[in-house]
Amino acid sequence: MGAPLTEAAIRKLRDMITSGRYPSGAKLPPEPELAAELGLSRNTTREAVRALSSARVLDVRRGDGTYVTSLRPEVLLEGIAFAVDLMQEDSALELIEVRRILEPAATALAAANIDDAALASLEKSLARMQESTSQADLIREDTQFHAQVATASGNDTLASMLLGISSRTIRARIWRGLIDSDATARTISEHARILEALQARDRELAWATALAHVCTTEAFMRQILADRTEPTSRARGARRRSS
Numbered sequence: 001m002g003a004p005l006t007e008a009a010i011r012k013l014r015d016m017i018t019s020g021r022y023p024s025g026a027k028l029p030p031e032p033e034l035a036a037e038l039g040l041s042r043n044t045t046r047e048a049v050r051a052l053s054s055a056r057v058l059d060v061r062r063g064d065g066t067y068v069t070s071l072r073p074e075v076l077l078e079g080i081a082f083a084v085d086l087m088q089e090d091s092a093l094e095l096i097e098v099r100r101i102l103e104p105a106a107t108a109l110a111a112a113n114i115d116d117a118a119l120a121s122l123e124k125s126l127a128r129m130q131e132s133t134s135q136a137d138l139i140r141e142d143t144q145f146h147a148q149v150a151t152a153s154g155n156d157t158l159a160s161m162l163l164g165i166s167s168r169t170i171r172a173r174i175w176r177g178l179i180d181s182d183a184t185a186r187t188i189s190e191h192a193r194i195l196e197a198l199q200a201r202d203r204e205l206a207w208a209t210a211l212a213h214v215c216t217t218e219a220f221m222r223q224i225l226a227d228r229t230e231p232t233s234r235a236r237g238a239r240r241r242s243s
Contacts (some may be wrong), residue, residue, distance in 0.1 A: 002106050005040060009048035012038050017057065017068055019097040028058070028066045075159040080164025093221050094167050096160050100214045103146070104196065107194060107210035109153035118152045124193050138184060145191055149198070149210075190216065 016022050028034055030051075033046040049066055056075045059067045069075050084095065110118075125145045132138040143166060150159035167175040192211040197206040 005036060006047045006144060007043050009038055009040050010051055012040075013048055013052060014057075017071075022068050023236055024068050024071045026068045028068070030065070038087075039145065074163075075158045077157070077160040077164055080161060081166075084165055093218070096218045096221055099162065100163055100211065100218060102158060102165075103150075103214050104207040104210040106150045106153040106155065106158050106162055107198070108154055108207040109158070110149050111198050111201050111203045111206035113154040114152040114198055115203075118148060118193075119199055122198065123146055123222065126195055128186070132184075135184075138187065141185045142187060142191070149194070186216065 013022075022028060029037065031042055031045060031049075034049075035042045038045055038047075038048075049060065050057055053060050053066075056069055056078050057068050057071070061067065087095070114144055122145060125141055125148060129141040129145065132141060146166065147159075147163060148163045153159055190209070193209045194206065194213060199208045
């Protein structure tokens with residue numbers, strides 16, 4: 001009976017927040033009062049608060065109380081990165097496919113909304129990529145470049161989602177750099193084309209250059225997965241021929 005009661009408490013708390021009973025930044029009543037308001041036990045209330053705290057809806061401050069968070073996208077969607085890190089390696093391609101959908105859209109929005117300061121920051125990021133002396137430096141600047149473009153889109157939800165799925169795609173870029181000696185030059189060239197499209201404030205070109213960039217990574221990942229399965233397929237074929 002514990003789980004259904006906890007789910008009921010979560011729903012009631014969620015409804016109180018969305019209705020404005022406890023808006024963003026509000027402090028919840030002490031646990032006994034909150035439990036009475038929910039019509040549930042203190043243990044059930046405590047479990048519900050713990051669950052909503054893990055979801056970044058509530059902020060439990062020891063010695064102070066429990067508050068509703070800012071409910072900003074970057075806060076609520078923070079858990080995406082944690083979930084992505086727990087996903088198995090065979091899900092990497094699915095994450096890149098999601099990035100292929102989201103990143104061109106974010107880059108196109110950035111072309112329309114980006115300001116001169118953000119463009120200057122991207123130019124510096126690209127320059128650091130060109131000056132990178134290690135794969136780790138390149139990956140760091142690559143990640144920073146995309147984070148800045150996502151932020152420049154002006155859509156905090158979209159930017160937060162892209163940042164959340166980036167950790168697994170960073171690994172794909174690392175594999176790409178280790179296996180393909182031309183990857184560094186190609187990566188820098190692709191980023192330069194994205195920057196040129198943003199500087200031109202050309203939404204269609206920005207969308208296309210971002211799509212081409214993600215497709216390069218996707219093609220690489222597909223090849224990696226194919227190379228992993230091919231030895232198994234050959235072994236199975238050999239067993240069939242020998243039987």
